[in-house]
Amino acid sequence: MWVVAEHYKGIIHKVAYQLLAKGRELADILNVSLTLVILGDKFDALLDEFGEYGADKVIYVKSTLLKDYYSDLYVKTLTELISKRKPEIVLIGATPTGRDFAPRVAKRLNAGLTADCTGLDIEKETGNLMQTRPTFGGNIMATIRTPTSRPQLATVRPGIFKAVTCEKKKIKIIKLEKEYKEKDSVAKIVKIISKEKKKINLEDAEIIVAGGRGVGSKEGFKLIKELAEVLGAEMGGSRVTVELNWLDQDRQVGQTGKTVSPSLYIACGISGAIQHLVGMQNSGIIVAINRDGNAPIFNIAHYGIVGDLHEVIPVLIEKVKKAMLEE
Amino acid sequence: MKIFVCIKQVPGVSEVKIDPKTNTLIRSGIPSIINPHDKHAIELGLTIKENHGGEVIAISMGPPQAEQALREALSMGVDKSYLLTDRAFAGADTLATSHTLALAIKKLLKELKKADPYLVICGTQAIDGDTAQVGPELAEELGIPQITYVLNFELKVDRIIVERVFRAEEIIIIETKLPALISVLKEINNPRKPGIKGIVDAYEKKKVVFWNSEDLKADKTEVGLNGSMTEVWKIFIPVRKGEHIKLTGTIDDMTNELVKNLKEDKVI
Ligand SMILES: Cc1cc2nc3c(=O)[nH]c(=O)nc-3n(C[C@H](O)[C@H](O)[C@H](O)COP(=O)(O)OP(=O)(O)OC[C@H]3O[C@@H](n4cnc5c(N)ncnc54)[C@H](O)[C@@H]3O)c2cc1C
Ligand SMILES: Nc1ncnc2c1ncn2[C@@H]1O[C@H](COP(=O)(O)O)[C@@H](O)[C@H]1O
Numbered sequence: 291m292w293v294v295a296e297h298y299k300g301i302i303h304k305v306a307y308q309l310l311a312k313g314r315e316l317a318d319i320l321n322v323s324l325t326l327v328i329l330g331d332k333f334d335a336l337l338d339e340f341g342e343y344g345a346d347k348v349i350y351v352k353s354t355l356l357k358d359y360y361s362d363l364y365v366k367t368l369t370e371l372i373s374k375r376k377p378e379i380v381l382i383g384a385t386p387t388g389r390d391f392a393p394r395v396a397k398r399l400n401a402g403l404t405a406d407c408t409g410l411d412i413e414k415e416t417g418n419l420m421q422t423r424p425t426f427g428g429n430i431m432a433t434i435r436t437p438t439s440r441p442q443l444a445t446v447r448p449g450i451f452k453a454v455t456c457e458k459k460k461i462k463i464i465k466l467e468k469e470y471k472e473k474d475s476v477a478k479i480v481k482i483i484s485k486e487k488k489k490i491n492l493e494d495a496e497i498i499v500a501g502g503r504g505v506g507s508k509e510g511f512k513l514i515k516e517l518a519e520v521l522g523a524e525m526g527g528s529r530v531t532v533e534l535n536w537l538d539q540d541r542q543v544g545q546t547g548k549t550v551s552p553s554l555y556i557a558c559g560i561s562g563a564i565q566h567l568v569g570m571q572n573s574g575i576i577v578a579i580n581r582d583g584n585a586p587i588f589n590i591a592h593y594g595i596v597g598d599l600h601e602v603i604p605v606l607i608e609k610v611k612k613a614m615l616e617e
Numbered sequence: 618m619k620i621f622v623c624i625k626q627v628p629g630v631s632e633v634k635i636d637p638k639t640n641t642l643i644r645s646g647i648p649s650i651i652n653p654h655d656k657h658a659i660e661l662g663l664t665i666k667e668n669h670g671g672e673v674i675a676i677s678m679g680p681p682q683a684e685q686a687l688r689e690a691l692s693m694g695v696d697k698s699y700l701l702t703d704r705a706f707a708g709a710d711t712l713a714t715s716h717t718l719a720l721a722i723k724k725l726l727k728e729l730k731k732a733d734p735y736l737v738i739c740g741t742q743a744i745d746g747d748t749a750q751v752g753p754e755l756a757e758e759l760g761i762p763q764i765t766y767v768l769n770f771e772l773k774v775d776r777i778i779v780e781r782v783f784r785a786e787e788i789i790i791i792e793t794k795l796p797a798l799i800s801v802l803k804e805i806n807n808p809r810k811p812g813i814k815g816i817v818d819a820y821e822k823k824k825v826v827f828w829n830s831e832d833l834k835a836d837k838t839e840v841g842l843n844g845s846m847t848e849v850w851k852i853f854i855p856v857r858k859g860e861h862i863k864l865t866g867t868i869d870d871m872t873n874e875l876v877k878n879l880k881e882d883k884v885i
């Protein structure tokens with residue numbers, strides 16, 4: 291069982307730790323070892339740490355060039371490693387990077403790959419990896435397996451599994467040094483730039499407070515913002531609120547906006563049109579505050595409050611503040 | 618320069634329902650659309666042609682009714698279109714789909730006299746499958762570099778410079794020589810609406826060429842269901858975690874209850 295890590299500015303992406311936790315569980319069912327694969331530079335001092343997150347082994351492909359992500363070098367290195375060492379299962383984070391190299395690796399190996407999984411399990415009799423993923427915008431879930439393919443590859447959505455630490459154990463480290471040069475890659479990285487701060491990142495938010503037409507006005511969004519602030523949340527909204535200019539376009543959730551899966555989504559004055567639901571229904575806990583008890587949002591909400599948001603939210607803000615103080 | 622645009626016909630997502638008895642998709646009566654990302658791929662192809670010349674060729678693999686999607690592409694201004702359709706192509710996963718598309722592109726490239734640089738444009742992902750795998754797999758099979766999640770694009774003679782989404786707050790600028798494949802995000806442009814003349818031309822002057830497995834000299838074990846590694850074991854409607862609780866009482870009661878629950882659920 292392998293987990294491939296990705297990194298940026300010397301920091302391992304958190305999905306690697308999450309996949310180690312799930313990988314450990316699956317490796318124990320299959321009775322195989324769990325290996326973390328890192329392609330990078332300057333990670334020597336960090337490698338022992340992965341023992342605490344469940345890894346038995348680390349394969350560290352070290353190259354100065356690989357401090358950055360080079361699509362073709364990742365594909366080349368990983369396919370060579372996989373062909374030689376023949377893992378049963380390879381788990382990769384479903385980030386733009388993971389979803390860039392994984393399909394190419396799969397194609398080169400002629401192996402099955404399931405994208406953006408949200409559930410993983412082992413079929414006991416066969417050892418097949420059972421990969422569950424949302425499809426049709428999350429309206430439907432599909433469980434997929436690749437019985438004739440070894441290795442079985444899957445990209446897994448970040449934030450689905452929780453990283454866990456276990457008792458520290460000695461891990462085996464396999465270090466392979468490569469002398470990659472820039473000319474070894476067809477595509478050249480010109481520059482990596484930070485986007486303007488303004489660009490908010492709803493996809494990674496842990497909590498989102500979203501407002502809909504029921505908020506009533508641009509002014510009304512101050513209330514949504516205040517609730518978001520006390521919760522340390524990002525603010526989002528329905529398309530209507532973006533069209534009415536109450537909210538920036540990059541905060542729109544839904545089919546034509548962002549797809550989000552925070553652990554908590556609070557929908558205030560949002561009716562729950564299907565185009566909105568497909569963008570947020572994979573959230574962990576959904577709270578709906580709506581005046582209309584028949585609004586479709588209540589069908590998917592875990593907690594529903596029927597009431598006027600202008601009356602409910604100020605009270606809620608006070609209660610949350612109090613709860614936070616008690617911690 | 619040839620600009621190949623891969624487009625997929627997909628069901629309008631919000632309409633998709635599942636038959637509770639058979640646990641399969643109810644496809645009848647669902648309107649089909651061009652995959653939203655792919656419209657941006659078409660638009661990019663057309664703007665490149667307007668600025669640098671070339672020929673825009675739309676390719677789709679799908680059932681015969683996918684002709685509709687190609688007609689729409691033609692009416693937007695695409696020059697030529699090909700529909701890869703055959704019973705043998707049915708049930709394809711991304712490996713088999715990318716293989717079939719690669720066969721068509723290779724066939725079209727063979728017809729060129731010299732090895733001109735070319736560009737393949739895909740959407741980042743299709744809204745029915747959401748895999749985002751066909752683009753990179755197609756690039757692999759064509760043996761050309763790929764740049765996925767593209768936000769911005771510039772062509773300089775025989776090379777392209779693109780901005781790609783990289784991390785939440787970062788984008789990366791990558792340069793590569795043609796031929797290459799890119800997959801585009803919706804942010805890259807605003808697709809045009811076909812005009813009356815475009816629509817008339819799409820039906821009267823231009824055509825959709827149909828290619829089957831023989832035309833592509835496809836090995837039947839490498840296309841469709843036979844060429845697929847992944848197998849859908851079951852589909853189901855997601856079950857919500859936990860209960861649906863409608864809170865009751867005064868605002869005070871309800872908010873108290875809510876905060877208590879959210880604390881227990883460890884989300885605040
Ligand atoms: C192709 C297409 C793509 C789309 N894409 C998206 C998308 O990406 N995202 C998206 O959100 N929408 C999208 N839509 C629009 C979508 O269909 C809905 O129109 C939209 O989501 C409705 O927004 P809403 O819930 O804010 O407004 P409404 O549907 O008007 O609902 C407002 C709700 O607020 C409640 N309310 C009113 N006053 C109060 C109050 N004082 N207190 C509490 N509750 C109150 C009402 O009971 C009502 O339920 C799309 C539509 C199409 C056709
Ligand atoms: N059947 C198909 N015909 C043509 N292009 C396709 C097909 N399937 C996928 N594509 C292209 O590949 C992209 C990614 O699709 P997917 O990997 O299915 O999410 C789409 O946006 C299209 O550009």
